[in-house]
Amino acid sequence: MGRIVLDKVSKSFGTTEVIPPLDLTIEEGEFAVFVGPSGCGKSTLLRLIAGLEDVSGGVVKINGEDATAVPPAKRGLAMVFQSYALYPHMSVRKNIAFPLRMAKLDKSEIKQRVEDAASVLNLTDYLDRRPGQLSGGQRQRVAIGRAIVREPEAFLFDEPLSNLDAALRVGMRLEISELHKRLATTMIYVTHDQVEAMTMADKIVVLQAGVIEQVGSPLELYRSPRNKFVAGFIGSPKMNLLEGSEAARYNAHTIGIRPEHLTVSTDGNGWQGVVGVSEHLGSDTFLHVQCDDFEPTLTVRADGELDLDYGARVSITPDLNHLHLFDHDGQRIG
Amino acid sequence: MATHHSRSAARMMMAPAVIVLLGWMLIPLTMTLYFSFKKYLPLRGGDLGWTGFDNYTRFISSSAFLPSVQATLIIVGGVLVITVVLGVLLALLLDQPMWGQGIVRVLVIAPFFVMPTVSGLVWKNMFMDPVNGLLAHLWKFFGATPVEWLSHASLQSIIMITSWQWLPFATLILLTAIQSLDREQLEAAEMDGAPPLKRFTYIILPHLSRAIAVVILIQTIFLLSIFAEIFVTTAGSFGTRTLTYLIYQRVLESQNVGLGSAGGVYAIILANIVAIFLMRIVGKSLDT
């Protein structure tokens, strides 16, 4: 269940085309993440799949059947919204039961399924509360509960964690991943946070201005970004990108090197520079080094124990095996 | 987002409201305009033909016109000053921590819910009566001669009654506005060393400016057409004949419809001038 195919799907609002025709396939059971900066069209794409927006062109297929003209209620998809969109006048129990009531299941079946979902999500004690009496994380769980009870073809998540605080976000990330492993249902997840994309996805779809920049597994994207945009967007801290004479040495317009592929030493003969701020994470230290020969500051990952003073002189050697080369248009050439 | 189908449904749903309001606006307005160019005396010959702008010039040049404009302006201006100044002070006070805040709020709000004829009559008889009124007793208690409020201080009396009715409205709106002020702003100002008075003039007052403007505009529109308060107290005598009251007398008491209608057109124009400013503010709040 749950293979979703977009065939030349496009979307315009009035005369502005927000998504030019694009093709995309999400396989059964896959966890696909749409990631990109805000305004890149990722949420719109999700809403096209959900049926909350009409496509301007192209075909949306769910399990091989054309669903383009099918209303959202009939597509068999469940969605978790950014604001959770819980029904404020209903108890948690009624919220979770709502899709089942709509599907006209009988009472005992509904009760059973709601209680199962509640126990999976640790909501059993809160079933009779109203959404207004719950914490952010609990509301999030109710929204997920409402989605899982109906056993949909696929789950759609629209930035579901962006309203939670950092600690809770990490926990919920894990819970959603576990849910996916257990249910093995197709999930499509929209986020602007590349960490969420990297940690959760089977398949990442990087979008910019409505265009798919690259599709692939997290490590594919990390190891061989197809262009400068993906290179800069995936990975934290960001890949270092250098232009000009340094790049020209490799016959490229831009070269990229990740922080972990730079080695710092106090007496080498690589790029010479001065240490600025050092960020100590414990396991790693990220050094921000201003080199003598070029403008952009380099971010270097070093050992967690390394302790260099502000202003210390260092030399930096790139690992040439992990050098990314891009041409004038930002496309990967090696 | 919306499809073609939903757009036409939207138009259908709006139609009843739009149509009745359009009718309510256009039909009487057209009739008023029509009558204003006629010599029309229902009890003394009826329709006596077209007179051009005669009614308009006669209305303005009548000896009652200027005093009525003056009375209107004094009443509107007086009530506005009293309600806005006291309203700001009262709102500031009610925003302070205290016991029984809810009850005080209820006490302050109450006059707004009293029907205008009741407040007019209660004030006239039980407070402003020169013999039995409570104010007369108060004056006598302090050894002063009781004031004949509604004949000797008629405008002040109307202003007092009307202010009593509208102070709750101003207070309530200004209080709502004060409560929406970001407390951190005030604390930041306190940290920056601004004393209470400076905090009021530089932070609270600017924050309230929009609410004050709304209070002024809405009250002006309602105050320009106050009627019942005058109807039951002085019936327009002792210099309390406002523009609204003058028109009312021309139309219904002396049945000079043409003249009254010309006055009505003046009143509509006046109200519209105020309304334009109010609509600007309201329109802006729609965008956010």
Next chain:
Amino acid sequence: MARSVTTQRKVFNTLLAWLIGLLIFFPILWTILTSFKTEAQAINDPPLFLFFDWTLENYAVVQDRSNYTRYLWNSVIIAIGSTILGVLIAIPAAWSMAFIPSRRTKDILLWMLSTKMLPAVGVLYPIYLLFIQLKLLDSRLGLTIILMLINLPIIVWMLYTYFREIPGEILEAARMDGAGLKDEILHVLTPMAIPGIASTVLLNVILAWNEAFWTLNLTAAKAAPLTAFIASYSSPEGLFYAKLSAASTMAIAPILILGWFSQKQLVRGLTFGAVK
């Protein structure tokens, strides 16, 4: 973030606020007290505050002599009738403007508001004339229609602001949960809209109850509501303070109670959402 305020300051605030509150409320209180006095006590010199012979006589007299119930009934029918009629017309309009907004929505809203600003006296004679022609003069139906028309802009505005607060995502969630249009309206929209509709009804009943231009000018004996009933006391007929007070108390009591429940809505309804 509760700031600790010195108790002294709080006591001062409390005393001052209560003093001012009671002062503002005093005319109403005095009216209520006077309604329980005899006419002689009502004009006693010095005025009697609490220590007089409480009596219900005035209420009985007002009721017997002046047919209070008929006026009350007229008020109830006109205020509630005009509000319900207005709400019925306004709900679809406000609904479509809130959920299917178009470029002209804002203009239509502002235009509706502008009709509210039409001074009544400017159209007094045309309405008077139309009422004579349509035989609506001194009829409850006529007043109901007029009060509906003058309050319709406020009703539309209030409902619009309430409906706009219902987040669109919730309706989308219902659609995703498999709810059809009927279920969406029945199980999601209506329960969420009812508090707003109730508040709108409440405020507009109050406004219609207290309206005192059209109710005074378009009624005589038959359809006159309480505003006109009270106005009939403006012609002095000797000692009548206690009866005036009793009549006034009966006219304002129901609405005073409703009014206290609708303080919050008052701001929203009368500022057209311009103050939040």
